Structure formats: C-alpha cells, structure tokens
Amino acid sequence: MTTFAEIAPQLEHQAIEVPSWAYGNSGTRFKVFGTPGTPRTVEEKIADAAAVHRFTGLAPKVALHIPWDLVEDFAALRVYANDLGVELGTINSNTFQDDDYKFGGLTHHDPTIRQKAIDHHLECVEVMGATGSRDLKIWLADGSNYPGQADIRGRQDRLADSLQAIYAQLSGDQRLVLEYKFFEPAFYHTDVPDWGTALAHVQALGENASVCLDTGHHAPGTNIEFIVAQLLRLGKLGSFDFNSRFYADDDLIVGAADPFQLFRILFEVIRGGGYGPDSEVAFMLDQCHNVEKKIPGQIRSVLNVQEMTARALLVDRESLEAAQQEGDVLGAHEIFMDAFYTDVRADLASWREARGLPAHPMQAYAESGHQETIEAERVGGTQVGWGA
Numbered sequence: 001m002t003t004f005a006e007i008a009p010q011l012e013h014q015a016i017e018v019p020s021w022a023y024g025n026s027g028t029r030f031k032v033f034g035t036p037g038t039p040r041t042v043e044e045k046i047a048d049a050a051a052v053h054r055f056t057g058l059a060p061k062v063a064l065h066i067p068w069d070l071v072e073d074f075a076a077l078r079v080y081a082n083d084l085g086v087e088l089g090t091i092n093s094n095t096f097q098d099d100d101y102k103f104g105g106l107t108h109h110d111p112t113i114r115q116k117a118i119d120h121h122l123e124c125v126e127v128m129g130a131t132g133s134r135d136l137k138i139w140l141a142d143g144s145n146y147p148g149q150a151d152i153r154g155r156q157d158r159l160a161d162s163l164q165a166i167y168a169q170l171s172g173d174q175r176l177v178l179e180y181k182f183f184e185p186a187f188y189h190t191d192v193p194d195w196g197t198a199l200a201h202v203q204a205l206g207e208n209a210s211v212c213l214d215t216g217h218h219a220p221g222t223n224i225e226f227i228v229a230q231l232l233r234l235g236k237l238g239s240f241d242f243n244s245r246f247y248a249d250d251d252l253i254v255g256a257a258d259p260f261q262l263f264r265i266l267f268e269v270i271r272g273g274g275y276g277p278d279s280e281v282a283f284m285l286d287q288c289h290n291v292e293k294k295i296p297g298q299i300r301s302v303l304n305v306q307e308m309t310a311r312a313l314l315v316d317r318e319s320l321e322a323a324q325q326e327g328d329v330l331g332a333h334e335i336f337m338d339a340f341y342t343d344v345r346a347d348l349a350s351w352r353e354a355r356g357l358p359a360h361p362m363q364a365y366a367e368s369g370h371q372e373t374i375e376a377e378r379v380g381g382t383q384v385g386w387g388a
C-alpha cells in the first residue's frame, strides 16, 4: 500500500491553468445571469485568477482568449499578472463569433474568409510573443448541419492547409494544440470531431503540434482514459480542458459529475508520464460558473483535480502490475479501487498548512472577506461575459 507521505513530494508538481472566461458571466442560451463582483476588465479577471492561486497554490497561470481579452499592451498585461503572482498561459483563438464565419473559418470555401481566419491566428501568435505564452489552442466551431450542405472532404484539405500556414509562424518552443469536439454548434458534422482527426492533423504539422483533450467533448460512455493513454503513448497529448459533463458540453466543475472518471484519467496521465517536472501536458480548466460564485467555483475545481491526482498517485503500481501479470482480475481491481476510495482531504490540509497555504481554501476564501470586497468595489462599468 502506498502512503500519502510517499506521494507527497510529487504533489509539488501540480500546476493548473485557469481560464480567464471562468470569471466572466456565463449561462445558457436561455439566460446569462449577472453576479455581483464580476470583473469589468481583463485586469480584474487576472486579479481573480491570482486570488485562486493565492488560496490554493495550484493555479499559477491564466489562459487568455482573443478577442475577449484583447488589450493594447500585452507586455504590460504580462507585468501586471506577474506582479500579482501569476503568469499568462495558453492563448485561445476565436473564429466562432463573427458573421463571416457562419459557414466556417479555417475550413471555409471562400479563400477571403479562410485567410481572415488564418490571419486571426497569426495575430494570436503575435500576442503569444508578448505574453510569453507557449501554447496556441485552436478550437473550431466549423461544421455543417445537413447532409450535402458542405464538402466534408474539401474542408479537411483546407483545414490542413490553414493549420500549416499558422504552424509555420510558431517559433522557439511555441506549440499548436488542436481541440476536438464531436458536435455543437454544428450538429450534422464537425470538422475536428474526434481525437483521431485531431491527431491526423497535428501529426501532419510536426513535433510542436499536439492534441487538446476537453473532457466534456465526448459521447456518453466514451472511455476517455483510453484516449489519454493512447495520445500519451504517441507523444501527442498537449493539454487538457478539464470540466464535467452530465449531458453535453456542460462546462461544469471538474470532478463534480464523475470523480471516478477524473481519477481514472489522472491515473493514465501519471502512468503515461504526463504528470511531473518533465511533463509537457498542460492541465487547463475550461469551465463556466453560471449560478455559483466564480472564484470559489475555480478554487473548488483546482482542489478537485488535486484530490484526484493524490488518489491516483496512491495506486500501488508495483502490486497492480504483479496482479495484472498473474491474471488476478479482482486483486488488480481491488488495488485500483483502494486508492480511489482513500480520503486524502485531511492529509492534503496538513500538506497545505506546511507550505503556508490555508488548510481549507474554500473556507479560508469564505472567511477572508475577499468576495465582499470585490462585490463592493466593482460597481459601475460593464461586467464581462462569455462572448465579450
């Protein structure tokens, strides 16, 4: 049996990137609710991300979205973030909120619109230079709603060409990560629907291109940890967009819907070398907090990832392998489940305290008065929201 003390040193490596859009207002197509204290500016979003890091020590980076987080001076924004104790992380592009992209962006049949979408990504690459970001994350809304509407094959060819033009502009250790999603907003076909398609494209690009796995982007019943194992095996798992789904792309708090699935995913991440000082896998959240307060929503999320990481680290891999080798089906299963059922919360609280962090970050945040302060201070102006 592996003990908490044995795995504790490995917890130091945990770094989760939080999305700037988690701090803005969000909702469904039925209603977006405003929340007191919601940021009005990019700076206020970054300040909220920095608060999550202060209370947990787990969230040293904040991912930005262009154009939602567009500012005049990204170098100054970087200094602002650093002064608050966080770094700017992944740059997310957006080709889904402009009328021109009604029938796609990087896949569009009209060369002028396709070029516009490519140029947007080149602008994102420039931003990365100023922010010091390593990753450009591309998620495409491209697809079609009706059989016959679009030339599925031609769109793949155009996508490959567009991605190549973007990839060619990356420099140094910059990377392109391509996210897949099986449906929505297009419902008949999506141009990057699955990990196989994403893999085919990033493999054609080269070494600095990899796949982003958003946990909410799969059909019910999909064995996501298998995809994790396979992509890591091929050296092509670039990043995660963590969140929870009950029905579709719900973007709810990671680990809320299915903690066991999160455990299984993290076990394969660790097993496949995707966790630790040498790993290049970015652990991001892609979430929205529609009805709950946003900063505690993010604190809860990073804690959930930490708890399941600790439990996954607790799997006694030596005994597990021995049981597997012996064909001991139930013995192996029990070793796996023993780790999953281990409550690590008290150990993690002491571990945090030893590092000068609040033992119980949720409680510490609630008692800190921070929420009341931002609610009192942030009056007037326009609250930011998903899509603005």
Ligand code: AOS
Residues within 6 Å of the ligand: 021, 065, 092, 139, 179, 181, 214, 241, 249, 286
């Ligand atoms: C969309 O469904 C994807 O999950 C995107 O990763 C994400 O929602 C978007 O990047 C926010 O811009």
Ligand code: ZN
Residues within 6 Å of the ligand: 139, 179, 214, 241, 286
């Ligand atoms: Zn995502």
Ligand code: ZN
Residues within 6 Å of the ligand: 181, 214, 216, 217, 249, 286
């Ligand atoms: Zn999504």
